[in-house]
Each structure stands twice: as structure tokens, then as C-alpha cells.
Amino acid sequence: xxxxxxxxxxxxxxxxDGLVALLTADAPGITVxxxxxxxxxxQTDSVIGAAQRSGRRRPTLLxxxxxxxxxxxxxxxxxxxxxxxxxxxxxxxxxxQKTVCLLVRTSEDVGKKRQVLYDQGxxxxxxxxxxxxxxxxxxxxxxxxxxxxxxxxxxxxxTEVDGNQVYAxxxxxxxxxxxxxxYLNGELFGESVGVGLLPGxxxxx
Numbered sequence: 001x002x003x004x005x006x007x008x009x010x011x012x013x014x015x016x017d018g019l020v021a022l023l024t025a026d027a028p029g030i031t032v033x034x035x036x037x038x039x040x041x042x043q044t045d046s047v048i049g050a051a052q053r054s055g056r057r058r059p060t061l062l063x064x065x066x067x068x069x070x071x072x073x074x075x076x077x078x079x080x081x082x083x084x085x086x087x088x089x090x091x092x093x094x095x096x097q098k099t100v101c102l103l104v105r106t107s108e109d110v111g112k113k114r115q116v117l118y119d120q121g122x123x124x125x126x127x128x129x130x131x132x133x134x135x136x137x138x139x140x141x142x143x144x145x146x147x148x149x150x151x152x153x154x155x156x157x158x159t160e161v162d163g164n165q166v167y168a169x170x171x172x173x174x175x176x177x178x179x180x181x182x183y184l185n186g187e188l189f190g191e192s193v194g195v196g197l198l199p200g201x202x203x204x205x
Contacts, residue, residue: 153194
């Protein structure tokens with residue numbers, strides 16, 4: 001479990017306890033090539049960072065987009081992937097608690113295209129956050145269970161969002177409280193009750 005305080009002002013100031021990964025567009029050591037951003041170093045000691053080997057799938061670095069801060073622009077099939085073999089993030093488990101915090105600006109066509117913001121796991125078990133047809137969705141599932149726990153889910157929660165807006169998005173998975181909660185700009189917008197243990201996966205995040 002991670003306690004997160006996010007100040008959305010001229011500068012972003014996350015205050016985090018127990019953080020596994022912190023990826024920002026102004027991270028020291030970020031690698032920018034002619035085809036886009038190929039690597040963002042993690043600002044904690046848990047994993048190396050997020051990378052994209054394919055030049056056609058690299059996001060673009062915008063020097064000043066959200067409150068004067070550098071931002072990554074994703075469109076189509078562009079993505080960055082975290083290492084697959086990281087027990088703290090995904091390949092360990094079973095996990096009882098997970099917190100995912102994202103700061104995003106939606107595009108004008110947020111009502112037309114599906115865009116994945118975060119995806120962990122596989123078809124058997126995982127977490128995700130995505131935009132589709134003008135809504136923000138969060139999901140959690142372990143449909144086949146594991147040797148550590150019974151099958152559960154899938155559970156999904158959603159809320160409407162507007163185009164060209166900045167949102168602080170937070171997913172909270174809490175097996176101890178058996179809940180999946182979603183927050184938008186600090187306000188709880190949805191909760192599903194009944195989640196169990198989240199098994200690990202070797203799939204990339």
C-alpha cells in the first residue's frame with residue numbers, strides 16, 4: 001500500500017512512502033532519440049526503468065504541456081514497458097495491495113478511441129486503467145485463481161471524462177479490504193467489493 005499526495009501546480013510534487021516505481025517525463029537520464037523517447041529511468045531502486053525498443057512505438061516528449069511540466073504524448077500503438085521480471089511490480093505475488101497513480105491530459109477525441117493507460121498481468125489475472133468512449137475505466141481480475149487463492153472477478157469501475165483535460169488518476173487495489181477503488185482528482189468515483197489475492201505474471205507492464 002502506498003500513501004500518495006500529489007500537488008498539481010507549477011511543479012508536480014509526489015510524496016510517497018513504500019514506492020516501487022516513479023516514472024516522470026523530467027527524470028534525470030531520460031533518453032530521447034530522433035524517433036521519440038526510448039527510455040525513462042525509474043527514480044527508485046526497485047527496477048531499472050521503462051523502455052521502448054521500436055522506434056515506431058516511442059512516445060514524443062513535450063517540453064511544457066501540463067502546468068509547465070514536461071509530458072509524454074502517446075497516440076496509436078505507442079507505449080513504454082517496464083521489465084517483466086520484477087517481483088515488486090508484477091512477477092512476484094500474490095499481491096494484497098497495489099496503488100497506481102497517473103497524471104494525464106486527455107485528447108480531444110477521448111470519446112472515440114480506446115487508449116490503455118496502465119496494464120499489468122494477463123488474461124488470467126491483472127489490473128488495468130484505460131479510456132474508452134468518453135469514460136475512464138479501471139479493472140481487476142483473477143478469473144482462474146491460483147494455488148494461493150480462489151478465482152474472483154472481473155471487477156470494473158468507470159466514470160465519465162472530458163477531452164483536453166488534466167486528470168490525476170488513482171487505482172487502489174486492496175485485498176485486505178476486498179475492494180477495488182478508483183479516484184479522479186482526489187474524489188472517489190467507484191468501488192467494487194469482492195477482490196481476492198492478485199497472482200503474479202511474467203507479462204510486461
